[in-house]
Amino acid sequence: MSEQFSRLTNATVSNPAEYGPLREQGPLLRTVIDGAELPVWFVVGFDDCKEILHDSRFIRDQSKLPGAEGPSLTDEILKQVGMPREYFKYFGLLTLSDGEEHTRLRNVVARAFTARRVNALRAGLERTASDLHAALSAKGEGDLISELGYPLATASICELMGIEEADRPQLQDWIMELATYDPERFVPAVRGIVEYFKDLIARRRSEPTDDLVSVLVKPGGMDQDLLVEDVIISISLLLTNTGIAPPAYFLGQAVLSLLSHPDELARLRTRPELLAKHAVPELFRYATSVPTGGPLYAAEDFEFRGCPVKRGDPVVPSLVGVNHDPKQFSDPQRLDVARDLGPGIGHLAFGSGSHYCTGAGLAELETEIVIDTFLIQNQGMELAVEPDQLQYFDLPGKGTLLSSLPVRF
Template identity: 45%
Template sequence: MTLTAPEQTEQTVVALTSELVSDPVRGYTELRRQAPLVRVTLPDVETPVWLITRYEDAKAALADPRFVRDETKIPGYVQEGPSIAQQMIEAYGLPAEYGEYLGIMVITDGAEHARLRNVVTKSFTARRIAELRPRIEQITRDLVTPLAGARQAELLEDLGYPLAATVICSLIGVEDEDVPRMRTWIREYASGDLEKVIPALKNMVETSKELIVRRRENPTDDLMSQWIATENEPDGLTETEMVALVLLLINTGITPPALFIATSVLTLLDHPDQLAKLRREPALLLRAVPELLRYISPVPMGAPLYATEDLDFAGMPLRKGEAVTSALIAANHDPHEYRSPERLDITRELGRGVGHVALGHGAHYCIGAALARTEAEVALEELLIRHPGLTLGVARDELEYFDLPGEGRHLHKLPVRF
């Protein structure tokens, strides 16, 4: 890997593999040393982007109003070929007609983003999630008890996905009988298997439309009913926006939390000294979960940001229209921000704010952050503290992984024994 200076933009570009995207040390360490920004291509994306690997630079970019996520908002924008987001969608093999349901809030900015975000955040406040915690604890116990009785489980299929799906679907208003199907479809959607992705997306869209019809006729105390009640107001949602938000919440509210729970269990099993410390002091869960978020960074790469003008960033010139993206996992392992960042330390006192960028930063900070932390705290307490005999069910090198375009490598299964 060689230094990529601004004048070398067309000559030197580093290709990031899915394996490297998820690796906090190999590769990123060298890129971080080279320059504040390096030119890279993401997996399945041809358009080069400037990659941010340093913590302070990632936070600055995510909060800088000179960057936008929607490149059509760049003054004088003229599209030349598919955007980075479109290339990522094409990498999944998704039909163009579903494009209107994808990327909502993720690639919007300013007042439009604030309008959409405001209709969702009321159900994800820290207070609302705290009130929901006993319900999350009960769901988790109900799931784990029979697994412990059977003395074995596959934590993604048997706990992570059912827990996250039950909670987020309940908040949205998805009917109980549809929750298992939604859970199956989102796993197929996240599988990377194109033969499963497209049917799964179609099924989720149609089920969301059916839910809208039912809630218009029979409103209840859920997000969908709230959206429908205000759809004729100036800031109300269109039906397309409602479907898109259901897909967003189902996707981000199930797959990342499920993967984070499973990967956190594996990480603690890989660090028996930290696991023993947690079992001696269960109150350390309040520090352990943020540290695990930093260490694992379940979403390793941030969304592309586009410069709306020629500007200097992190001491380097950027041209109007150029894209930057943050390697969140690299930022969370920046040695200038963290002492021994490659070491898991559940007693670590993180810096100001949340102390990491695993859940983003600024206007696009994860809406479900409090929910994700609570689900992880409850699941880890149930699995690793209440069941101290839990061990890996296969040899460490037999674990299976899968890749997602631009999102790195993730666990496919996590077999355990109680």
């Protein structure tokens, strides 16, 4: 008897208004999401998702399962975009690892995201945001994703990693190509990034500076047995890809959310003290920077809240779904810049547990600075098109993202 499962479009995955019927089907929904043809268990409830993210019976590395066969979801998506297999090894190193291996890799990445290093970026990012606002307002119009989100996020992550300013425009262009998921653009961009970091690693080995790559390649340094060239390239690709594209699109979505809720924007302008502690966390809950979390795999056969999960079954958390769960949030489809999300973070936009996003603090800082610069300190910016004319594009098997945010000043 063939397995029964539903199909979800990427647009549905990213639309909180369509989650009502999905919640009625139980804590886990067996489905296929367009662009990734493997059936998954889709998680839409806040408590269910948080429990799974902390449950040791779910792991990230499918290859560690006894008798594991077939491609992982990550491999399936790379195959869909025509990625040569020789490049598969550079994807998912940290997000698809578990246990001691993950802890060691995460500790390496965390060196770039200490609170001290992130806080030290504030003044520079404020200047960058102010300069970008001045340039856009002088022009009278622009796209806040390509002309604000991407350059600001690129400046942030490259400053943390120590990538020279002269190299940043090319790196930004490659990351923008990756976000298209167009094989004719995606594959050359990955090749370019890999070759760039091979060259940078060689340069830092011969002439080290005070940056992250120099620390990673330093002979006799911490975790040197772990940090072979392929691993350093994987870490660098992870940091630049996740540190540029998701924040760039989220910043556009966050601004759109406030422009679409003029009463809440007026409230925030009247009470700017709400920005950091209430409005920014609420924007991450409401707009959610990425629609779905990374896949997990059942390490054994068991029942999860009545659902028969088999060993090897992939489980995908819907971050949009859990952040709009009416059992967790009052009136979840309403943006409330004064919402109290309770102790801790209060949302799952950055995940939870051992795989909690290491760049969360940087993402929050970027959002605070952009909202303050573009919507509080400076006013008068508005959408240049009607909301129903905005364009979105598919992230295969993951949801959709806003393509551009045309505004005028």
